[in-house]
Amino acid sequence: MEKYPLFRHPSDNEPEESRGKLKDGPIELKNPHIQTMEEDVLYHLALSNKSHDLTEMFHDVKFVCFGGSPKRMEKFASFMAKELHLKIPAGMTLQNISHGSDRYVLYKVGPVLSVSHGMGIPSLSIVFHEILKLLHHAGCTDVKMFRLGTSGGLGLDPGTVVISEGAVDGLLRPYMEIATLGMILQHPAFLDKELNEELLTIAEELGFKAVIGKTMCTYDFYEGQARLDGAFCDFNEDHKMSFLKRIHERGIKNIEMESLCFAAMAFRARVKSAVLCCTIIDRLKGDQITASHEALEEWQERTQKIISRYVQKQLGMI
Amino acid sequence: MEKYPLFRHPSDNEPEESRGKLKDGPIELKNPHIQTMEEDVLYHLALSNKSHDLTEMFHDVKFVCFGGSPKRMEKFASFMAKELHLKIPAGMTLQNISHGSDRYVLYKVGPVLSVSHGMGIPSLSIVFHEILKLLHHAGCTDVKMFRLGTSGGLGLDPGTVVISEGAVDGLLRPYMEIATLGMILQHPAFLDKELNEELLTIAEELGFKAVIGKTMCTYDFYEGQARLDGAFCDFNEDHKMSFLKRIHERGIKNIEMESLCFAAMAFRARVKSAVLCCTIIDRLKGDQITASHEALEEWQERTQKIISRYVQKQLGMI
Numbered sequence: 001m002e003k004y005p006l007f008r009h010p011s012d013n014e015p016e017e018s019r020g021k022l023k024d025g026p027i028e029l030k031n032p033h034i035q036t037m038e039e040d041v042l043y044h045l046a047l048s049n050k051s052h053d054l055t056e057m058f059h060d061v062k063f064v065c066f067g068g069s070p071k072r073m074e075k076f077a078s079f080m081a082k083e084l085h086l087k088i089p090a091g092m093t094l095q096n097i098s099h100g101s102d103r104y105v106l107y108k109v110g111p112v113l114s115v116s117h118g119m120g121i122p123s124l125s126i127v128f129h130e131i132l133k134l135l136h137h138a139g140c141t142d143v144k145m146f147r148l149g150t151s152g153g154l155g156l157d158p159g160t161v162v163i164s165e166g167a168v169d170g171l172l173r174p175y176m177e178i179a180t181l182g183m184i185l186q187h188p189a190f191l192d193k194e195l196n197e198e199l200l201t202i203a204e205e206l207g208f209k210a211v212i213g214k215t216m217c218t219y220d221f222y223e224g225q226a227r228l229d230g231a232f233c234d235f236n237e238d239h240k241m242s243f244l245k246r247i248h249e250r251g252i253k254n255i256e257m258e259s260l261c262f263a264a265m266a267f268r269a270r271v272k273s274a275v276l277c278c279t280i281i282d283r284l285k286g287d288q289i290t291a292s293h294e295a296l297e298e299w300q301e302r303t304q305k306i307i308s309r310y311v312q313k314q315l316g317m318i
Numbered sequence: 319m320e321k322y323p324l325f326r327h328p329s330d331n332e333p334e335e336s337r338g339k340l341k342d343g344p345i346e347l348k349n350p351h352i353q354t355m356e357e358d359v360l361y362h363l364a365l366s367n368k369s370h371d372l373t374e375m376f377h378d379v380k381f382v383c384f385g386g387s388p389k390r391m392e393k394f395a396s397f398m399a400k401e402l403h404l405k406i407p408a409g410m411t412l413q414n415i416s417h418g419s420d421r422y423v424l425y426k427v428g429p430v431l432s433v434s435h436g437m438g439i440p441s442l443s444i445v446f447h448e449i450l451k452l453l454h455h456a457g458c459t460d461v462k463m464f465r466l467g468t469s470g471g472l473g474l475d476p477g478t479v480v481i482s483e484g485a486v487d488g489l490l491r492p493y494m495e496i497a498t499l500g501m502i503l504q505h506p507a508f509l510d511k512e513l514n515e516e517l518l519t520i521a522e523e524l525g526f527k528a529v530i531g532k533t534m535c536t537y538d539f540y541e542g543q544a545r546l547d548g549a550f551c552d553f554n555e556d557h558k559m560s561f562l563k564r565i566h567e568r569g570i571k572n573i574e575m576e577s578l579c580f581a582a583m584a585f586r587a588r589v590k591s592a593v594l595c596c597t598i599i600d601r602l603k604g605d606q607i608t609a610s611h612e613a614l615e616e617w618q619e620r621t622q623k624i625i626s627r628y629v630q631k632q633l634g635m636i
Contacts, residue, residue, distance in 0.1 A: 029549050031547075032551075033551055033554075037606075040547065041606050041608060102389040103386075118441055119440060119441040119444060120438050121440060122437060122441070122537045125539065126539045126540075128549070129539070129540050129548045129550075136549075178537065178542055179489055179536065179537065179542055180541045181544055181557055181558070182564075184489070185541075219439060219537075220443050220496050221447070222443075222444075222447050223496055223498045224497055229355065230349060231348070231447045231448075231450035231454075231583075232347070232349055232587075233348070233351055234348070235499055236351075239499055240499070243499040246500075257440055265550075268550060288357070289361050
């Protein structure tokens with residue numbers, strides 16, 4: 001059982017040379033109970049290590065890509081099939097592996113998994129737990145994880161891709177809190193600097209506006225993100241702008257709802273990961289998302305194109 | 319602008335006779351900005367008060383039923399169409415009104431809305447904001463809201479329906495916290511006692527095991543609900559059982575992931591509401607959900623049958 005001393009960074013327990021470092025290698029679960037379980041049902045993915053041969057199905061996975069919307073992640077899977085020149089035999093098509101559940105979709109395209117996570121930290125958290133267990137049971141190694149999302153931006157033209165340097169909560173705290181057996185435990189949300197720089201280079205090669213910056217992650221889309229257009233609002237335009245400008249001055253480039261959990265869980269598992277969000281509105285200019293469907297579609301494809309090129313490079317295709 | 323004094327219950331601002339009372343009547347938004355907006359885009363529902371005649375579409379809505387799974391809420395809509403003897407003209411079928419978005423599904427069956435909310439508080443929160451605005455724009459009155467869910471139970475046979483007396487977070491705090499412009503605001507999560515008793519009577523009429531009790535609502539399914547089978551776990555069976563027994567002794571009957579937000583937002587809007595969850599596992603006996611698909615289906619239908627009978631009674635059909 002790993003011991004977490006109070007008031008110290010969890011990585012302080014690690015040998016000094018690897019402290020806080022993200023590493024390649026197998027996916028090691030930080031849960032000693034899993035190995036004693038007769039069966040591990042990945043309930044929300046409609047899979048189990050007894051009913052399915054997870055090693056056969058998933059052992060070659062190297063890249064796990066998450067996004068909120070099931071349709072978008074289905075489209076991403078089809079897109080990646082083309083980009084990776086995956087030969088789909090005549091009479092066959094890509095299938096949602098988790099079709100037995102309607103909570104998430106899960107597609108596999110060669111070494112790439114495309115997974116939907118729904119909206120918000122709790123929804124992402126469930127599927128992240130189960131994907132980590134899946135990768136562990138399948139014996140996957142050297143896996144990298146990505147969240148491809150949309151977000152409000154701060155002081156950026158819509159369409160700009162923000163690569164998260166790190167994630168903070170609505171009070172600028174750089175950790176995710178989980179109430180665990182009556183205690184609030186804090187899990188730091190660090191992301192991989194080196195990976196971020198590779199992704200920024202690729203974004204620039206593709207001609208996209210892109211920045212590396214801090215991401216604010218909230219539990220509420222309306223009041224939590226200083227919007228004036230929710231069902232409830234007890235602040236005014238001045239309060240809102242004052243808040244948004246203050247966080248912008250402190251380096252926040254965008255606001256969304258999953259990065260804190262994504263970064264915290266990936267860091268806790270010591271898996272290299274990155275969060276890429278395309279901004280679809282400049283929150284310093286407004287609240288409502290009114291861009292055309294076509295513009296939104298094109299912007300959302302930018303993060304997909306960046307990841308595709310990254311994967312192609314890693315596979316030595318380009 | 320409504321004023322919320324610090325350290326006082328929000329309902330203290332109301333006249334003494336109605337303090338904290340839930341009332342029938344129109345849906346009044348607690349946001350003065352909405353009336354000044356030229357257009358209100360309900361982005362995640364793919365609706366707007368400019369592109370759609372929300373009054374014509376929704377003015378007769380009296381019952382809004384939320385549930386996590388889109389497929390289950392589609393089935394609930396079909397079920398209610400039968401139960402309310404809704405005549406669907408030849409060549410027509412029920413349609414997901416929010417088909418322009420794949421975030422949520424929204425069906426209308428006479429005076430009943432069937433809405434999916436995904437998993438977890440943030441996901442529910444977004445759709446709840448937008449449904450309240452929809453009901454307001456449509457001029458709906460005397461609306462009641464229900465969450466129909468599944469949950470882990472404590473000391474209850476699976477299949478038991480828990481009607482939430484109130485919701486608490488993972489530390490037993492009876493309010494939802496929202497980080498709002500750099501402050502943590504607390505919104506109390508009260509539910510309607512009278513409505514709960516009506517629902518309990520109906521459950522008993524239908525022959526279902528049902529109880530009224532407190533519901534714990536967590537942000538995390540695994541560690542947050544004291545499960546030993548997540549990707550991370552730094553506690554053991556004794557810690558887990560000690561925690562679950564302690565909360566059980568303090569009146570917690572079930573654990574799920576949305577009730578706190580549902581109760582807090584409905585109470586804040588002063589809309590009568592109830593949370594009904596069918597338990598699918600006794601957490602005092604285990605973590606993994608292994609009940610058969612058929613058993614799970616039948617259990618999940620119980621909350622739907624209770625609400626159907628409640629609606630039929632309200633409409634004078636029985």
